[in-house]
Amino acid sequence: MKVVLDKLTKRFPNRNKKIKTEVTAVDNFCFEIPDGTLVGLLGPSGCGKSTTLNLISGLEKPTEGRVFFGDTDVTDMAPEDRGVGLVFQNYALYPHLTVQQNIMFPLQNFRGERKLTKEVMLEKTLEAAKLVQIDGLMERKPNELSGGQQQRVAIARALVKAPKVLLLDEPLSNLDARLRLQTREEIRRIQRETKVTTIFVTHDQEEAMSISDLIVVMKDGRVHQIGKPQEVYDDPANLFVAKFLGTPPINVFKGRVKKHMIYIGDNAILKAEKAEDGDVYVGIRPEGFIPDEKGELEVSLKGLEVMGRDTTIVSDHKDCENVEIRSIVSAETRIDTAAGSIRFKVKPAKTHIFDAESGERIYY
Amino acid sequence: MKSRKTKDIILNVVKYTFLGFWGLIVLFPFYWMIISSLKGYGAYNSEYIPKFYAADPTFENYKSAFTTVNLGGYFFNTVIFAVVTTAIMLVVITLAAFAFARLDFKGKNIVFTVFLSLMMIPNELIIITNFVTITDMGLRNTFTGLILPSVTSVFYIYLLKENFEQIPENLYKAAKVDGTSDFKYLIRVMIPICKPTMITITILKIIECWNSFVWPRLITDNEKYYLVSNGIQEIRENGFGRENIPAMMAAVVVISVPLIILFFVFRKQIMAGVQKSGTKG
């Protein structure tokens, strides 16, 4: 089922009642999620990700705009009529019910012609439990399960009624680091198997990049960029997106364009034939540096972090906006640590420039 | 070092003696009522200096408590009164607490404030009109008249509402997405989760019903509808003949035992509940 958000807007009254202005949590969203894709809504906390999810599930009504599932306008439908499965950050399992009763709960709400017999319900429950591999724990109560197991139960409960759309709100943030890796692969697998259109919310870019077919980068209620993870990473639409994606983060320098050259300090580092003169931010990905004695960019060397597979060079530059410059080079590269400074060439594909005022990407 | 140790020992002896002494004061009336109830009428009255034991224990008094006076009837009335009042109250307060905790409607905050302020109204102020109301409705000497004024409790609504609100909001959202109606959510999710509080409220209300005296005294003058408290008063004033104290004590034991059993079974819930009612009220 494809999901279409058309000019979706949600405004809340200000929490401080004395202030009459409204808070816009979601501002004029337009995008289309193709059938069967796994989409990550990515952004810092408070950017309106969860509100977007609630608008899709129907728990909140939009101030303006429409939501479509396929060709059906579901904007005015109640959550239960939309056929969505929802998994919460803290799982929201019913503490007094067993795993089996929890998974079966949504099925027992079916009325009229959709009403199922007890046998069918048990069968579907078992099927969902098997899918998430918790069929051996059916009689346990939630508090007897580990965080990862609870998460699986929550997913099974969301999937058991064969939803048109599966929504996951920060599904991994309550898990420890090891489980997080494991569970995100699990989510990927389950999504592949069921082919259900899945939207999940996260503030962790790595999480979003690693499993999504598409990512939607958001900030302050606005969509900043939509695309395949690698595309968004390689081709960020603006400074925010560039900074938000990638670890270690992109290195940002104050710079300027003069006579079709990009300058950082007094060093002209790259040609920029299409760009106009003016102040810009220069962003260089950590993997965009090549140590070279004839390199254009000179920085003061602070240290090395040897990881085995590769080496991180930590350095400094007066125009750098980050705390320090981190560049990753292969472990074979020989670097003279005794020298006070180091020179780099930069890879044009890994170097982006942004308008100093608006932060918008400038193509050069 | 040594002197400190002796000091500690002395202090401990003082503490335990003090506590033991108070324990004695608490338990002695219970002991006395049991021991007196086991003495024969003649034996009791012949003891100018009361004995601390029953020389010739007899259950005759218990028999006459149920035959000479209508103790069984009082007992039965009280059970009906307590069970019906508590049952209706649970329904009323659960619905109200749910509305306050989970539903969003116009005027909710105002109504809640009014409810809270009602907690400060003493019973004596309202009982006069209630007496007149019930009398006018012709409900004196009926169970309806006994029960109706006590089927709501603002305090328990408050207690339950607080408890309902502790259930994570996401559980409600999850249920909504699954198409659970509000009422079903209340029955299937909220009530089971809040079972401990519901049990505590039930027990406290039953105790309250079992001991209620003033309202039943006002509203019943037909012995057929007496509750145990009024019954015991009746027994005392017109019962076995004023001086048959052993039989009276047997009646007192019979009346006290159900609550004491209830207390020993639900000791933790009762004490926690009373503590909560004390610290929050």
Place this chain on the structure above:
Amino acid sequence: MKKNNLKGWLYLLPAIIFLGIFMIYPLIDVLIYSFEEGYNFASQTHNGTGWYNYSYVLHDTYFLQALKNTFILVIITVPLSTGTALLIAMALSSIKKLRELFQTVFFLPYVTNTLAVGLVFMILFKKTAYSDGMVNLLINFFGGESVDFIDGPYWAKMLVLCIYTVWIVMPFKILILTGALASVKDDLYKAAKIDSTPKWRVFTRITLPMISPMIFYLVITGFIGAFKAYSDAVALFGTDLNAAQMNTLVGYIYDMLYGSSGGYPSYASAAALILFCIVLTITCINLMVSKKSVVKGV
């Protein structure tokens, strides 16, 4: 979320109906009653409005007797029970062995029927033709004279009433104070121990200030409770409290309303409102005092 206006009110409806009929309406009605002069229960008519009911009640010797009794009861039992409860709670908190047993036993009076156990107290204190009773036996043992506590002199009757009242209210107070003592953070005591603070100083400078809000709470509820004393008096002295000179304010209200001297809801209403004002005033004074002291303590 959409607003469920109708639904919300529907869920509240039973509670609102019951509270409306049996709490809010009576509250207004009692005020009206108290100003209706010469109200006749049978015909439900009255012949004027004014302060007469209040003036009648305030000049009624039974009312003055009840007022005096209630005040004596309040002044004796509230400090006595709160102080004793504090001592017991402190002793309880400082022991480990048998603690649970003591707590359970001490709570027993809370779950007993006031009327029923009152009878036992009456028998323990009563002097009859057959026997002087348990308590007099004790008094004789220590060389005193027998007294009839139930039908005898005023002070003796008041003494029994006070003793029984204290016995009844202790469980609640012990429970609350034990809870309050347990809620004082252990770290505070540890810190005091490291500074080798003497025990009495720990008590007056740490324990007492930390639990002082609860003590004041108990004093206030104790005052309110004692002003409403009634069933314990009935249990000891029977329903004709006026004759026994042992009536309380609440007893006076009920007697005015119902029984051999009853049928005067207007007088009862006036008395109830006077009682309410007294309780309100004393609670306010208490609150003011407690605010000052609690702040000073902390």
